[in-house]
Amino acid sequence: MKxxxxxxxxxxxxxxxxxxxxxxxxxxxxxxxLSIIEIKDEGDEPTRxxxxxxxxxxxxxxxxxxxxxVGGDLVSSEKFSTTIDNAYNSGNTKVQIIIGGSxxxxxxxxxxxxxxxxxGRVTYPHKLMRVIALEQVYRAFGIIYGTPYHK
Numbered sequence: 001m002k003x004x005x006x007x008x009x010x011x012x013x014x015x016x017x018x019x020x021x022x023x024x025x026x027x028x029x030x031x032x033x034l035s036i037i038e039i040k041d042e043g044d045e046p047t048r049x050x051x052x053x054x055x056x057x058x059x060x061x062x063x064x065x066x067x068x069x070v071g072g073d074l075v076s077s078e079k080f081s082t083t084i085d086n087a088y089n090s091g092n093t094k095v096q097i098i099i100g101g102s103x104x105x106x107x108x109x110x111x112x113x114x115x116x117x118x119x120g121r122v123t124y125p126h127k128l129m130r131v132i133a134l135e136q137v138y139r140a141f142g143i144i145y146g147t148p149y150h151k
Contacts, residue, residue, distance in 0.1 A: 002032040003094040007060050009053045009101030010041040012127050024134035031141035046103040054106035063094030065113040068133055070123055072116030081140035099129050
């Protein structure tokens with residue numbers, strides 16, 4: 001079974017975000033084995049937090065890594081699904097989806113990932129971005145396997 005690993009900064013405390021995220025986790029179980037690694041949110045001092053969070057993420061890298069980055073390559077749902085499919089077809093056993101914290105991510109992290117993608121040029125709260133990314137991964141598998149979810 002294909003493996004997807006989300007690496008995210010912070011925990012989701014809001015019930016409505018948790019419910020939405022859990023719904024997509026449940027839906028994805030038919031396509032992949034999914035795990036979510038939550039990196040400690042390092043606080044309100046931007047430079048320190050970004051550095052510590054990015055280092056913690058770098059220490060978790062292993063597989064084909066996709067950093068969600070507003071400055072990354074702007075992708076459609078179809079292109080995102082192709083990126084995931086190509087990662088598996090190239091021999092990768094795990095795809096990692098990385099969502100940084102509210103202070104962003106370091107240039108060191110940007111240089112270590114396999115791919116940087118953007119779902120748009122707007123900024124989302126990172127907790128909402130987790131739900132959006134889970135939905136897009138679910139949509140990607142729907143496209144890959146030809147389910148009617150993506151119209």
